[in-house]
Amino acid sequence: MNNLSVRILEALQLLEKNQGEKQWPGPSDALDNLILTVLSQNTNDNLRDRAYNRMLEIYPSWEEVMNAPTEKLEDAIRIAGLSQQKSERIQAILRWIKQEFGELSLRQLKNYNNDAAIELMTAQKGIGIKTVTVVLMITLGRDLCPVDTHVHRIARRLAWVDWNTTAEKTFWQLRPHVPTGKGHSLHMNLLQFGRTICQARKPRCRDCFLWDQCRWDEKIPK
Numbered sequence: 001m002n003n004l005s006v007r008i009l010e011a012l013q014l015l016e017k018n019q020g021e022k023q024w025p026g027p028s029d030a031l032d033n034l035i036l037t038v039l040s041q042n043t044n045d046n047l048r049d050r051a052y053n054r055m056l057e058i059y060p061s062w063e064e065v066m067n068a069p070t071e072k073l074e075d076a077i078r079i080a081g082l083s084q085q086k087s088e089r090i091q092a093i094l095r096w097i098k099q100e101f102g103e104l105s106l107r108q109l110k111n112y113n114n115d116a117a118i119e120l121m122t123a124q125k126g127i128g129i130k131t132v133t134v135v136l137m138i139t140l141g142r143d144l145c146p147v148d149t150h151v152h153r154i155a156r157r158l159a160w161v162d163w164n165t166t167a168e169k170t171f172w173q174l175r176p177h178v179p180t181g182k183g184h185s186l187h188m189n190l191l192q193f194g195r196t197i198c199q200a201r202k203p204r205c206r207d208c209f210l211w212d213q214c215r216w217d218e219k220i221p222k
């Protein structure tokens with residue numbers, strides 16, 4: 001085991017000890033999750049869910065969402081912000097899925113291994129590596145640790161990657177070092193840790209159980 005693998009394993013053990021081992025709750029629908037992820041950009045979970053529910057109230061099937069006049073769809077999801085961009089993106093993604101899979105469903109994704117699914121999906125405009133890996137981890141239980149804004153920030157503060165490493169590069173650099181079978185628990189634990197302790201602004205360093213592991217110059221002394 002190399003140095004980075006050891007450091008990630010040590011951090012994971014502390015995260016699980018303090019916050020619990022996160023269990024995958026079981027399969028869910030990949031397309032629902034993908035559209036929710038598009039809606040979630042630059043907003044909170046509450047507004048995302050309200051936009052999603054409103055959209056499906058007016059257009060109860062993905063076929064209807066895909067074929068809706070774009071400005072009407074934009075109205076339906078306005079509460080989540082960036083509604084013009086999001087409505088166009090959602091419809092473009094739905095059209096692509098229909099063309100690629102012959103149906104408005106992502107159930108065939110289960111036939112793709114992780115690398116093939118990532119390559120296929122990220123070739124589409126508006127679908128990034130974080131989105132695909134979240135969908136694969138959450139809906140299919142794939143052993144991946146997606147790098148969102150929290151994981152990215154913490155990985156840099158713990159110096160798992162260099163400070164200037166992008167989120168996408170961070171995902172690829174960490175991937176071989178994530179303990180087997182622990183992608184979900186590591187991701188969910190880092191998310192919780194990032195929301196409650198290692199926040200972007202005003203991290204609670206004095207309460208931090210990863211203080212000894214942290215290599216950030218600006219961490220607050222104990």
Ligand code: SF4
Nearest residue numbers: 198203205208211214
């Ligand atoms: S010591 Fe502070 S900056 Fe470092 S991981 Fe803990 S909360 Fe984050």
